[in-house]
Every structure is written in C-alpha cells, then in structure tokens.
Amino acid sequence: MDAIGVVEQLSLIKAKKWEVRKISDEHSCSSPVITQDHVNLGYVYISKNILALVESDPSISIPTIIARIKSVEGYTISYRKAWMAKQKAIEDLHGNWEQSYHDLPKLLNSMTIFLNGFVIEKQTRPLYNQQGEMVHDYVQFHRVFWIFKPCINGLKYCKPIVQVDGTFLYGKYKGTLLVVVAQDGNNKIFPIVFAIVEGETTDA
Template sequence: MTSEWSFTQGGPEEDLRNEFKVGQHFRNKKEVMLAVKTYNIKRAVEYKIVCSDQCRYSAQCIQFGPGCNWSIHISYRRKVEKWEVRIYTGPPKCMQTSIGQDHCRLDSKMISQHIFTMVKTYPTISIKVLQGGVENHFGYKVSNRKVWLAKQIVIVSIYRDWKESYNELPRWLFAMQMYLPGTWVQLVTQPWLGSADFVIFHRDGNANILPIAFAVVEGEINEAWSFFLSYLRQHVTPQPGVLVISDKHKSIDGKLNANDSLWRPPHAFQLFCTRYIVANFITHFKNKNLKKVLINAVYLKSQREFPHYFGYLRGENEAITRWLEEMPSSQ
C-alpha cells in the first residue's frame, strides 16, 4: 500500500479527515517525521517521540492513556526500501492546544520546509507575508523571530552560508580580472548596516546601454557616493570631457559639485536624467498627455525637430516651457 495523501510544502490544505493507515509508505525518515509533525500540528495535538533510530520511529500523544490512545509506529522495510506504517491507533481524542496559539512542534525548521518554495521564488519576500502564509496553512500565529530564522535556514540551503559566500568573493573577483582584462577591483570592508547597489552605465554609438562599473555599499549616503565616484574617476573614466547623466540625489549632487570635484567643467559635464525631469514634470503639472510630448522631445536626435514639440508645449501651457527654461543650461 502506498500513501494516498501527503503533506506538501505550501500546497493546498490537506483534508483533516485523512488518517495514517497501516501499510502506508514514505520515501525516507525525513518524510516520516514531517508527516507526523504536520498531522499533529494541524489537529492542535502535542505528541512525544517514544523511539527514533535508523530503522524505527514511534510516537504517541503526550496525554497517552485512557483519555487518548493515539500512537503510531513506522519502520524501514528493506524489501521495498521504504518506511512503512506498521501499527497505528487514531485519530487522537484530545485537543490540548488552542488554535491561534503557537505549537511547540512548529519550530523554525518545520516552517522552513513550508516556506521553501516561496523564498526560493521571491528571496526578498517579507517576514510579514511569510508569517501570514504560515498562519493560513497551520492555523498558528508564530513569532517574527521564528519565521525570520526559518527564512535564514532556507537562504542558507539555497545560497549557502553568508560567511562561506563572503570568503569566496575574492576568488570570484580575481577570476573576473583574469578573464576580463582591464577590470579593476577595490574591496573595502566595514560593519554591515544595510546595503545599496550603485551601477554606472555607458551608451555607445548604437544606442546600446552597457554597465561599466558597480558597487555594493551600505546605503545612498555621502561617504558611499564619495567612495564610488572617486574610484570611478580614477580607474574607469580618467579622460576629460565625460558627460554625466544622473538624478539630483543630495549625496550625488554634493559629491559631483564639491569644490575639489573632477566631475565639474572642464573635466566633466552634467545633465539631468530624463526620468528625473519627467518625474518632476508630473509632480508639477500632473498631465499624462503632455508628459508623453515631453518624453518625445527629450529623446529627439536632431535639433531641427525640437522647436515643434517645444512650441506645442508652450501652446498648451506656457508655464511648462518657463519651468524647462529655468533649468540650468549646463544640465
């Protein structure tokens, strides 16, 4: 006899009428333990393990006796190379734990098996969302810490330990330098407070946008931008006349326009990012139709066509063209 029901990771709710059956098979001991644990958690019953070794697994209700005789014995069958239910007495007759309270068997390891697929698909999924999924599936509201620990178990099982990955980083960076001549790496370490990614792109003559430098830093703060832009200027773009297109984030603007900056004329020239202009346009004028006209004007490839779009904007709302004309001509 094989199992006609199973406990799946994050799958549909199993029917509580399902019971273990003598002769029911499981592929391994891990599946046995998961099935017994899930069965009791879903029914708000606590149990104790009577015997557990390489070939046997037995459990019974923590109130085993006249009030409840729930028990199960599962052993490994060498003939079929599977674990088989040999003795079963159920269902349980007691309901010790109230639904909604935490269950002692619903630990982080158990939760990690349930949320594995969700975390693998969406690694940045929030603890709150995972907590809600656990509550919907098991009927218990577990603590944030327990769910956070469960997520860390999943992350480690997929991506390995953080320290291992960190220790491998220099080797991967060295490989980049070996196989991509001209690659320059600067590794600076400090206590972790969070993270942000900085990426610099280059647009070639065929309008292809290519990443040329990136950094993982603690956040979009003055020190981080200073570190990134300084090394970018020194090792990636030392030539004069570079055109920089960026938004007006205070940290970026402060570093680009510092008194000793090599990102100011005549060393380099600055332009506003189109997305920055359009976002501010919507904030000021809230007109989606004219936003499209502005985008078309910004992306024109010849000066000859520009007066047409600029004149159209002036005709629709003269305040728009005044707003554009007030922008620094160098940007």
Template sequence: MLGIDAMKNNYEFKVKRSSKERFEVGCVGDECKWKLCASKLQQSSYFKVRKYVTMHSCSLDVINRHHRQASSSLIGQCIKSKYEGVSRVHRPRDIIEDMRKDMGVSISYVKAWRAKEHAMELVRGSPEESYSLLPSYFAMLEAKNPGTITHIETDENNCFLYCFMSLGPCIRGFRSAIRPVIAVDGTFLKGKYLGTLFVATCMDGNKQIYPLAFGVGESENDASWNWFLTKLRGAIGEIDDMVFISDRHESIRKALSTIFPNAHHGACIFHISQNIRHNFKHERAHKLYFTAAKAYRVPEFHRLMTEIYKVDYEVGDHLNSAGYEKWTRAYFDGKRYNIMTTKIAESLNAITKDARKLPITRFLEYLRMNILQKWFYERRTKAAKMNTHLTDWADKLVRENNKQGLSFQKLYG
C-alpha cells in the first residue's frame, strides 16, 4: 500500500488526479520529480502502474512528523493483527508508541483511538452489520445442530430487543444426564450498544460448568427476565423437582414464580454473605452463617443459629428475614445437592469477560466454538478413556470418604 510505503520510507505525497479511470500522485515538494501514474485496465477493476519515478529530489524540510498519509484508517490497517485474539489488549498509547518506533511518525491520542476502532471493525466487523447477520446465523445454527432452539425479538420498528440461543446437544444432555439444578445470572456486555448477557447453566457429574442457554437483552429488568425464562421453559419443558439458584434480584424471583411455578427457588449463599459482611462487618457471625447454610440436619442448623444470635442479634434477624427455606440446606424444599451458590454461572461470565466486547453475532459464535464445542469435545475424549463407573471427581470423593470410614469405630447399642 502506497501510504504505508510513504511512512516507512519517510516521504509524503499528494493526489493530483483521482478518477474511475486514472490515478496520479506526486511528492509534496513542488520541485521533486517523484511521481506515480496508474490507469484502469479495460474490463477489470484493477489499475496498472504506467509510470513510476522512484527517486526523490526534495528537501527533508517538507516532511512533517505528523505525516499527512498517517490517517486513522491506514494506521488501522497496519495494526489490525493486534486485535485478532479477544483477550489481546492494545491501547491507544501503545499504538502511538508503535507508530513512533516503527514509522517515525507522531500521532495524537484521538487518532490512535480512531485507528483502534477501525482495526477492530476490520477484524471483527461492525456492530450494525453483526445485528443484521444474526437471523442468518441462527438459521445456520438450527440447520447444522438438530434440536437447537433460537429466538429473536424485535420492536415495531424492527429494532433488536432480545435473542435466545440453546444448542441441541446442550438440551439433550441436560434432559438425559444433568441434575435439574439451574443457576441463572446476568452480566453486562461491553460492545458499542452494551446490553446484558443472560445465562442458564448447570453442573455436570464431574463438577464442571455445563452451559444450557444464553440470552441477550437490554438490562436485568422484569421484561428481560420474563422473556429469557419463557424461552428457556420452551426449550427444556416441564421437569419434576426443578431447582433454580440465583442472587436475590427481584425480577428473577417474580419471573420464576410465574413461568416455573412448580420449581424450587434457592438463593445464592455467597450473595447473602456479601450483604452480611458489608452491613454488619462481624467475621465470627459470617463464618457461622456458612456453616449453618450447609448444615444437613434441622437441629444442627438451629444450634448454629443460636450461636449467630449470641454473636450478633441483628445478623440473626437479617438471616431470618431472608427466609430459611431460601438459603439453608436443612429447610430447602427441593434438592439443590451441593450447589449452594451461582458460582457456576459467574464463572462462565468470567470466562467471557473479554469476548463480551465483540459484536453480537461474533460473540455468540465465540460461545459456540470456543466454549461449547471445545468443552464438549475435550470432555467426550476424556470420558472415552475412563475405566471407572463414576466420574473422576465423584470417584475421588468416594475413595476419600471410604478411606476416612476405615478409621471409624463401630459402636454397639
């Protein structure tokens, strides 16, 4: 590219003629003989260089350190490889330094920022184009992955409101092999139009994250959670003894009570602990709370609650008002097993931290290829080599418990 060559070799040019048929440029020095002339080939979109005077006879005084060819679009072309990975961080200040070292050109912070935006658009596509590609992308997903369910919701002006994606293998695996405990959570997107990512995820038999469904909406409000959970119900259907774990967001509570009225809803014990730590700042009560939340037997739970009341009466009242049936293992009506927090959903949010900057279709493809496809392949390969009836995690746990049991003393009545 002529502009890049000009920066690298420390000369500047000006366009003397530019049309559909002819292109002529010359050096910015009026007395300099350097020039390039090209004309369009017949029945082709290509231009052929007809004349090129390579030597410069101008003074270095005509060269500006801010170089007229150093446009944000041209710099973006030069640096686009820096943004090919979603986790790559290349800031405007890095671009300024690169241009100074590699090209000997000084650029402003604003120009560097615009170059960064242009480079990212070259690599990842524009946000507007990404939204327009979403229907075609979903159609292809459903065609190539049997059982996949997708939805797009738009307003009366055909502007995007929500989307939902749950791949067929995820749905089939959930129905056949996964405990019916779903953690739901939302986290913000970082692209041009922002928005919120909604996730529904489970834990598999090897204590690993099992993504079930994803959604995108404007924010965590009543309408968004209602829409997402309605589409989730359409994907997985009605399942006996269903359990949902979430933070104490009121929109989630209202949506679950309407859309999954027969399911059990448990609160994430970590979010409650954060409230205790922030509002009461009593470390002893905080530790007792975790032990009480995980207690299996009701008498043991009440013994621990008595201790909490002795340490800090206000903490005890706060936990009582939260509802024992929501956060305790002893009083919970359903089967939440060892899933006491929304950590599996939050871990998935952490994994997608950098990818949440991508345009929407590129982001959903990242979820499909770099998370779902990769994890399913790795786990299937590992499972094929197993020689035990239980998963690695479960087998290790059973063996450790058996080892401890060997030292127990048997008591006779």
C-alpha cells in the first residue's frame, strides 16, 4: 500500500546510541509476508478447514485448496502442505489405508450375506516384514474378483463380445481395477465382472 506520511526510523548514530528520526518523503508500506506460508498454519488445522469441501468433492484440486486457504486465512500455503491437508481430511472422513484394507474381508463377507447371488473370490499371500521374515497369523491382500447377480442375469441379453478394460489405482497401495464389459441391445456398455489385481498380467 503506497502512502505519504511520517514514519519513525530507528537508526544507530556514531556515538553508538539509537536515535529516532522522522521521514516525510513518499514511501511504500507494502509487505510480502501476507502472501507467504505461515509456520503455525499446519496441515492438520488446514484439513479441518477444508473438511466440508473434500466431503462434497473428493477430487478437489490442490490449487483450489490453496486458493481457499488464501481467501480465509490470508496466507498462500505450499503445495505440499495443501496436499497433506487433503490426505488428512480424506483419512478423517473415510479412515486410513491400513484400516480400509483390514476391513475389506468383513465388507466382502457382508456383501455375500446380504446381496443375493453375489459371487466373490479373493486371494491373499504371506506377509513379510522388512527383514524378510514371514509374519505369522497375518496375510496380505493380493487379488479380488466379484460379480453381481444382475450382471449375471443381464449377460444373456448382450452381444457375444466382451472386452477387458483397466484403470490404475492411485492410492497408497498400487494395483489395477479391471472391468469386463459387453454391449447390450441398445449399444450401451454393460459391466459384467470386476477385479482388483496387481496389473494386467497373464497370471492376473
């Protein structure tokens, strides 16, 4: 902010004494500090500020979060801090990755009980620690395959051609979501089978 006024200036004179002087010339009072990050503006605090935004739009971009904090707090946070805040908000809303994978067998078993005709096939593998030793009484998620009863019933009305499409999982634990699709009588895509595997490999 440009202004013309009187500014007190503290200067050290030769006698090693401080002297207060007045400057009446035109000067600028602009400060770049407000546009920078703030050390006390932590990602945990930011995550609580953006919790509602992430809940309504989980795909919200990091630049949008940065702009939001700038408008509310007056500081431009770093990209990394905004990213960490978003991950914390997602964890507060949906739980962390470890707990989600731990709850996966219970979720699949519940679907088997309550969804008529639901078919599930899951594979696990031994769990090893960082020293390469097998961890007993624990297994690691490997692959899962599932299909819904309406998909089975609708397959007979589809054209006799199926395709496999896949998309990468971008979470903490990588993998690939595979979907077998067909085309119905209205030329619409009809999903049939779903699977999560390590990649589009021959074994998978």
